Amino acid sequence: DAGVIQSPRHEVTEMGQEVTLRCKPISGHNSLFWYRQTMMRGLELLIYFNNNVPIDDSGMPEDRFSAKMPNASFSTLKIQPSEPRDSAVYFCASSSKSLTQGNQFLETQYFGPGTRLLVL
């Protein structure tokens, strides 16, 4: 199992440019999360999908950010236009649910390695 795959691993761009971050979740996982990590605000949830449908995008900072999940094996996070304050590490995670012995659903979340974005 390759785990959650993110690309690129590093991105350096100039202010005003469009940035697209990509994520391939673990096969069979039906939930996908995008997080942003900065020193100032820690780890923030931006958006998450369930069965390719966006469930909660209240964490998306502003209209410059958009996320899509066209199919179960691929998601993108786009920033257009990018600004220096968008510099951060962006994590993608996917999760699976299993039934416990107590007949409860237990979700296990797997994080990707992250994309380090620097906007100059």
Place this chain on the structure above:
Amino acid sequence: AQTVTQSQPEMSVQEAETVTLSCTYDTSESDYYLFWYKQPPSRQMILVIRQEAYKQQNATENRFSVNFQKAAKSFSLKISDSQLGDAAMYFCSNFGNEKLTFGTGTRLTIIP
């Protein structure tokens, strides 16, 4: 490679009791940081506590404390006087060499 392992997918504790969540990690870095994050049903990540690897003293934040065993690469979280609001997923993570790695989480249930 940097890894974080949380071997307890779920834990439960009686309200007002104490519970300990386990975390082990592996890193080749000599300088790193360890974190515990809480993720309630809202899915937002809340930083609970952090520990600098160079500090021998265990970090404490109110009812939350850690048992940091550097030689054993163990970083457990102790929650005292558990409250209903503590129910959440808890993620252990390691930051070293500009790389942040997460465990797969432990779901904590508080029994009233």
